[in-house]
Amino acid sequence: MPVPVLMSNGSPFPSKERYDLLKEEILYDNDDAFRAVSRLPPLPGREKIKLTQGRKFWAGLDQVAQYWDTSLDQFFERPVVDDPPKEESEYPDKMHIDSPPVAGKQGLGVPVGKTSTSAEAKTGDTGDETSQGPHTKTMYCGRRTGTGRECPDDLREETLRGLVEMVAWAFGCQITIPSLPPRLQVKSMLFPVRQNFVVARSPQDRQAARKGILEGPMVFVQCRSETLFYDKDNPSGSRNVEICDLLREISAMLLFAQERAREGTTEMRPGDGKWWTTKPRWGGADNPGPEADKNTDKPKEPTPDTDVPSANKRSKYDRSSLPFRRHGPSGSKKLSVAERWKILQPGPSLWDKKMKYKQIGKDKDSPVDDIFMVSSINHHFSIVHIRVHSTYLEWLTGNKGNFSDPSRDSTGTPWYVLRLRRTKWFDLFNPSDRLEGLDGLWALFSWLMR
Template structure:
């Protein structure tokens, strides 16, 4: 009902105040490795051998560090160099580049009529998406894009409400959650205002005095002796003459009151009940290590140790210390305003995401997936989804190469990206098919059996123990007495409704569960209509898009994969007849550069590219005989 999260701390930190310096920032390093040369003319020799080398290799993995170059060689992936969005969509069918908004859309639209992406000026028909919605035009694009041109400092001041005199708060509608999440990232990553100040002489002298007088309090209170018969709580606190007498009385009354802790609690002390003024703004503190720990005691009253120097800036920690949820919230809130314009919603998998390699289920990382909502409102309310459209994968790895082996760490990161994209490819390949569960139709899931050994079947033991029990005299068991119902409390049963009782709620015993014959647990989501959205109907190739995130950057990846390649990974069988395209055995992986979400140019360019990718995937693939709405 209420969205309590780490976003409540956004914008509550004064970056111009000196405080204890954090550790040095985490360096921004991205993975870089040299992929092996793939086999494009024919299937690799490791595929044609009787034992499946791919299955044998992935089964032998015990820990992530076991992934080596052999994994990329077995998957036989062709890696393309990094490119811009125009080149990313150039190899896609249906002239995908026409769906990419021109860079002029990032400017304020004029009075002239702007044509939507992928249409000509002479075309008067209404362009529709595959879900029946209208294709978003330039005005809808610019309404969202203009919120990304805001400077980071101006957006953060809007949340803290502590701007300079005359500052007009910004109106952030579509990307408000993104700016809140980006402010949380600034605690750990934004080094634009980093200023490490040397220690001051007075701070060093103060620390030396505290070391010589350890009994003195750090808050500067008096250490004079008090009467023995007077408790320290009875003396009133020091009050400035400027305060009103009525406020003095309330402060003293609130300070003297105590709260008694029950004896069965973990503490046996009495804690003073403090009352804070509602007019005082909370001092911005570092976000908690977990988003839900928002009620931890504040360290604002504790004096900062500035003897070793001080710091001014955004950061309160390093990038490696940031909770993973902050990165996912920032990336998802950046993509959601773009996806909602096309009727796409980001929801994580409701079943564990696993990559099927023959009979092996290999877990992969997939934080969230974009799904298309059904046009039937009743099915939409029931939680049905269609797709997947594209995926989101955020990884917490930082400082690549710190262990001294950049190649191995980068290779592992690349395999993680490939695992997520191959999972999306398998799900999109389920279109028009029904799930075949493990063991479905086999004799061991349909025929009851018992080996005939001594002791009888599980749950129905017969043997020596039964003979002993029959020869012995049974002990007298008391007959349970039935308690008559109280007057006026007779059982009332509603016709047509099952009786709620202990017998109805009885769970089957482990022996009964063991005797049940059924196939394995399903892997497919029963409320997902799997469909390769955006794929050409006549083509054997599918295009998988993934938004990958590291540090505070995102990159868009595209994997062009053949249907027979996915079938080989899933079922472990090669096609009987070699496909006409000899490159079917080597999927092609293309990616863009890393876009910095703190940079205005990078995040606006990323929005422009993702807008074009979604417009291409959500296009309506109607035949040439369809009648435009204007001519109907």
Template sequence: MFRNAPDSYYSAAASATTPDGAPRKIPPPTPLTFPSSTPQAPERVPLGETPLALGIHVIPNASPQDLLPDASYLPPVEEWTAIPQDGLEAANAASKRPLNNGNKSPGVQTYLERRKELSIDNTAAFRTIRRIPAAPGTHAPRLGNAYEFYKNLEVFSSYWVDTSLPKEANSSPEATENGNAEGSKQDTTPIHEKTHIRTGTGSQTPAEYRQGLLASFVKLVAYDFGCNVAFPRVEPRLHLHPPSPSSPASHIPATLTMIYRTPTDRNSARAGIVEGPLAALSCRSTTSFTTPLDSNLDLAREIVALLLTAQQRNREGKAEKPFGDGKWWTSVPRWGGGKGGPIGKEIESSPTPTAPPPTTADLVSDIKARIEGFGSGLGSGDNKRPPQKKARTSRPGGTMQIYDNYRKMLPPSSTWDRKARYMAIGKVGGAQGEWDDVFLVSCINHHIGFLRARVGKGLLDELEDGGKGRQALDRTTVWRSKWYDVFLAEERIEAMDVVWGIMAWSMRDTLNDGAAERMDVDR
């Protein structure tokens, strides 16, 4: 409908002014900073020392081979990309591995499709998202399964500078819109055909945009392995139990998205049952890490996410112990064990003790008056409806539902998801293993990073029972990868390789694969 509109219309829209008549200015781009907290810890951590209570030992800039417990689950990029088209079908069947859900893993053909989809140029992909015709002499790319990812990435370009563009292209629109055209060429592209229009800063990016970008990226690989990315139905909390019985238990909430395995049973899948979690996804809105405190806080959020995921995976084969089970405040009646009495509106509706009960004569006279009134109403021809009954807000016994619930002695609501089958999928040694490799996909700015934490069973027991009889714990080693820029096609393909390796390792067939024998336990 705007095809025949004059160029002056778009020029006026591009040079919009503020209500006071001043030219509109776009704030400068947010500078990129990254956390740099790398605490170190000894092999054995004595209990009682507050700085090393968890024994966090961070190994930064870990390669994908060091990030995974078994590097053989990473896709062999050089081998798969060199397969000719004629032998692709046979190689695809040979590259599939058995999974722990009874199915086969995706093969080389699926990998090459995802690699091709993520290699599309951002400008061409954004044209498809915005439904702008392709540039002359080019064809519109087919985004395929990556459509949702590029849709979220296009929204991201409204707050962050696309690093895949040349520096002149990054600086020219901002200089033009700010009224500073010195040293830059005037952009004559109509506003409806522009693919990169930054309207805010990176610190103004809504949290749901970053969450959608990360989830859509991980889903590209997770779906092919029979998994899904979803928000937990119950608020994720890291439960902490102090050593002293007199001290109350506590918890730390976290905003996470989990990777769950989808049941192969159709009825369970329709009922919304999930299995896992396999890994966690964490997005933070912090964009400034100029002080050590900022880096330490960001690391603390990641450690909470890792321990929370390990704690949920450790629930396999266990029953929930409700918070406050057996305590006096969930078993002893209120008011110190007394009979109590009416509360709230019950006091207003309860009969006063001074009012005498109605006599038989009063009841008979009241009935006669009602009968006479009914007969006179029939003779008068008045068709008025009888008054509507008031909504009953109380039970027949006279007490309201809200007060009945208050009088019940019940523990707090459950913190376990009733439709989740908590399982330590992919754990070496099964549910009774001595340690668990927990993965976290982290996202800040427009970058994605990966973490693997080797959490010992002793630390999980320490968090649950407060450390009964233990004097020291093994340190918790955390491997952190580099940060991958999702605007750059080369780096997001490398990140996709890491996600592929994490899913292949977690979903491997632990009964017949023999990965524990090939894995280096010291890594």
């Protein structure tokens, strides 16, 4: 099969020089990159590095390292000083919480169990001072300021966003956050799923690009904050936790398949055409609604001020322009509870208004769509692939279809079987794993944009 010269958007494929630049920045030493992000001088004997494409990635990884990087963890014993500090003896009434905070300087020893740096060292230390003897206490020295369980979700998301953007921009794609809460449709029910952000293709039409319209979606990223997947004390419970985490991934990928399958179709809003969205309630009889007597949306009347004479007081409602300001520039009035209850209309839309749905990368004659997801937990990520048959989507949404279809895909898998494949988990702190993950993303976008 000949290699295409142009991508599906009409632009040439990114050059090797672009890939070499990303490869060079992704292989930087962690300490050198962290110091470059913080605008600190390089270590003695090291050259100053320059971050261009990967600055956002390294800035996020620098924050994640403060919770997950255990490479510099050190635990040592320190004798306990029985005499109280001089400052406390001079001011006996001073509270302990009023003492100046310990500077978060790398390599500074702090007692385990006293600050957030103490929790869950991989060496198994518990930080109990009684177990270390009456005259010593365990101290911590390292990069972390907290445990991995305390890592904020947005730090992991920003790190993965910086990594994916390095490759997406080279192929003329952009990253966007879903404008609506992602919900998987199963028959007549909607299940919330997790999609942190999606990657879509930028349109060639300049007018559409200025409006923020994107084509796709192509790939999405899911970052999860769960840190406990195995329980040695309860093996059966560990199996359930692992299955639940797998269901989080599969449900999000099925929603992504539903979104890509919207190409060339019109939206059917929930309840569209049903009798409860067209016929008036109670046969059209006058019924103000369940909370008509409890409507509290009416504006309250101003209370007169008895201290000031009414003749010298100007009412705040005398201004002619005030009603227009209260109702906004369009003059729209907020509907009451009873008025909203009387409106008959289908449910809210589930489609993104700024997404032009296209199955980019799918063979037009194939009933199977390849769904790709970048999954991330802790400080690792992997690329997940699943193949979804169009008949499976019809069965999932409850539409009428030929469910006795014996067709199979190229691998011989029937339509009702979901086969999931996954790469290994790439460690963001390991340079070789970062490069391998970058190569996987580069190959993925090259295949989708062919």
